[in-house]
Every structure is written in structure tokens, then in C-alpha cells.
Amino acid sequence: MDLDRVECITSSNGIDEDVHLLHQYPSKPHSGGGGGGVVAAVISPSTSVHELLECPVCTNSMYPPIHQCHNGHTLCSTCKTRVHNRCPTCRQELGDIRCLALEKVAESLELPCRYCSLGCPDIFPYYSKLKHEAQCNFRPYTCPYAGSECSVVGDIPFLVSHLRDDHKVDMHSGCTFNHRYVKSNPREVENATWMLTVFNCFGQYFCLHFEAFQLGMAPVYMAFLRFMGDENEARNYSYSLEVGANGRKLIWEGTPRSIRDSHKKVRDSHDGLIIQRNMALFFSGGDRKELKLRVTGRIWKEQQNPDNGVCIPNLCS
Ligand SMILES: [Zn+2]
Numbered sequence: 001m002d003l004d005r006v007e008c009i010t011s012s013n014g015i016d017e018d019v020h021l022l023h024q025y026p027s028k029p030h031s032g033g034g035g036g037g038v039v040a041a042v043i044s045p046s047t048s049v050h051e052l053l054e055c056p057v058c059t060n061s062m063y064p065p066i067h068q069c070h071n072g073h074t075l076c077s078t079c080k081t082r083v084h085n086r087c088p089t090c091r092q093e094l095g096d097i098r099c100l101a102l103e104k105v106a107e108s109l110e111l112p113c114r115y116c117s118l119g120c121p122d123i124f125p126y127y128s129k130l131k132h133e134a135q136c137n138f139r140p141y142t143c144p145y146a147g148s149e150c151s152v153v154g155d156i157p158f159l160v161s162h163l164r165d166d167h168k169v170d171m172h173s174g175c176t177f178n179h180r181y182v183k184s185n186p187r188e189v190e191n192a193t194w195m196l197t198v199f200n201c202f203g204q205y206f207c208l209h210f211e212a213f214q215l216g217m218a219p220v221y222m223a224f225l226r227f228m229g230d231e232n233e234a235r236n237y238s239y240s241l242e243v244g245a246n247g248r249k250l251i252w253e254g255t256p257r258s259i260r261d262s263h264k265k266v267r268d269s270h271d272g273l274i275i276q277r278n279m280a281l282f283f284s285g286g287d288r289k290e291l292k293l294r295v296t297g298r299i300w301k302e303q304q305n306p307d308n309g310v311c312i313p314n315l316c317s
Pocket residue numbers: 055056057058059060075076077078079080
């Protein structure tokens with residue numbers, strides 16, 4: 001049994017993940033055979049250990065407790081609860097037998113991260129793989145669109161085309177913007193999300209969100225920016241938002257949040273420009289019956305280079 005052989009397979013082993021796999025992340029093709037047999041008996045040179053650890057019913061990787069029937073057919077604990085005590089392979093009564101041998105075999109395995117095909121070079125013991133994968137920097141991103149629950153996942157270029165083609169999102173190039181948000185009956189709006197706008201600058205993508213919600217007792221509007229990439233990279237950028245009229249204005253300056261943080265999480269942490277409804281209507285001008293806000297903004301790159309230390313302008317000749 002060749003335990004050291006490590007190969008890059010992309011498998012869907014979602015124990016509690018509900019990842020919507022896309023065509024660009026093919027799941028491992030199901031390896032046919034009804035699995036099964038007593039563990040010790042079925043390990044033949046032609047059967048890889050990986051295949052033994054694949055549940056023959058749902059094809060996900062199995063984690064303890066791994067179950068087996070009286071005839072030795074294995075299945076995962078999720079499937080066990082679904083099959084009404086009948087072995088899906090031989091139709092015999094399933095009983096409650098654990099397959100400790102296979103659990104021990106799994107313990108001795110080292111496997112590449114499931115996102116190895118997306119660039120993750122790391123290799124993990126079977127049982128710590130899941131923990132890493134939940135945090136892996138190479139894991140796909142969830143669609144940042146906030147108007148509906150969208151479960152599409154993918155890398156950034158894929159999500160950018162998805163936003164453009166499937167959500168018909170406005171795409172803008174450049175690092176400054178001037179955006180108008182209009183709503184004819186703002187007082188009836190409790191929870192509204194305006195169409196997302198995506199900005200492309202510095203070779204990166206940023207999502208501008210705008211929405212209405214209730215902050216405590218007060219109805220407010222909020223605008224904020226999210227970065228399409230990881231948190232570490234997001235810190236390289238700053239942005240400002242400005243809204244106003246009649247000689248008054250509100251300015252927000254901040255760091256864009258990564259789209260790893262859900263749009264709701266950012267909203268609930270108030271990390272953005274918050275405008276009280278009364279102020280928003282004042283800024284809208286007219287008869288205060290209609291919301292007509294002009295939000296201008298700018299994105300810039302921070303000049304920090306952590307390797308060279310901080311350069312203080314006056315001291316650097
Ligand atoms: Zn299963």
C-alpha cells in the first residue's frame with residue numbers, strides 16, 4: 001500500500017460545507033465500483049486508499065465514525081442516517097458497526113489540500129485537512145452579490161464575469177467614482193439593497209454596496225466598499241466616500257473589507273459611511289420625499305512597504 005504517494009485530486013468532501021461546485025472545479029470522477037468488502041480483504045494494489053475512504057453512497061471523503069454493514073460495506077455517518085438501517089450495497093440490515101480499521105488507515109494518510117488545483121501547495125494529515133481547508137487562502141470565494149442569496153463560488157476572475165453576466169452588475173474602470181442612488185418612496189424602505197457596482201482599478205476589483213436598514217431605532221443608509229481578494233491584500237488599499245449638499249457633507253475614509261467577510265457582517269459592524277435618513281433626505285434636496293443621493297469616492301493604494309520599514313516623508317531625504 002503506497003501511502004506516501006500524494007496526488008492532486010480535487011474532491012468534494014463537504015462534511016458540512018455546501019459548496020456549489022462549478023465547471024472549472026471538476027469534482028473527482030466517481031470511481032465506479034460499488035466499494036465495499038471487508039477492509040483488509042479489499043486493499044489490492046490496484047485500489048487506492050483514497051478510493052476506500054470515499055463513501056460509496058455520496059462519494060464524499062469519510063471521517064470518523066465510519067460505518068460498515070455485517071458484510072463489510074462501508075459508508076459515511078451522514079449516509080448512515082439516511083438509509084433506514086439498510087446497507088445500500090447489499091440491502092442487508094446495517095446495524096451499528098464502526099469500521100475502526102479504516103479509521104486507523106485514514107489516520108496514517110497525508111493528503112494535499114483540496115484546493116491544490118487552485119494553487120495551495122500544502123499537505124495535511126487526513127484528519128486536519130478539513131480544518132485547514134476551511135481557512136485555506138486558496139479556497140474559492142463566494143459571490144459578493146448582496147441582492148439575493150447567491151451560492152456561486154469561484155476565483156476572482158470567474159466571479160467578476162459571473163457578476164457581469166448573471167447579475168448584470170455595473171462595471172466601472174478607474175479609481176474615482178460618482179454614483180447616484182435614487183428611491184422614490186424612501187420612507188417605505190426598510191431593508192433595501194441597491195444594485196452592486198464593481199470597480200476595476202490597480203488591477204483589482206472592488207464592490208461598492210449601498211443599502212437601507214434599521215440601526216437601532218433609526219433608519220439609515222450605508223455605503224461601503226469590499227475588496228475582491230483576501231484580507232491581507234485588502235489592507236494595501238484605502239477608500240473614501242463623500243456625500244453632501246447645501247454646504248454640508250459627510251466623509252468616510254476606510255480600508256475596504258475582503259469579500260471573505262460577508263456583506264451582512266460588514267454592514268453589522270458599521271464599517272462604512274452611515275447616513276441617517278433625515279440627513280439623507282436633506283442631502284437629496286427638493287421636497288424631502290425622494291431619495292437622491294450622490295456618493296462620490298476614491299480608491300487609492302497605500303504606500304507602505306513592510307520590508308523597508310515605514311518611510312516618514314520629512315525624515316527621508
Ligand atoms: Zn456518504
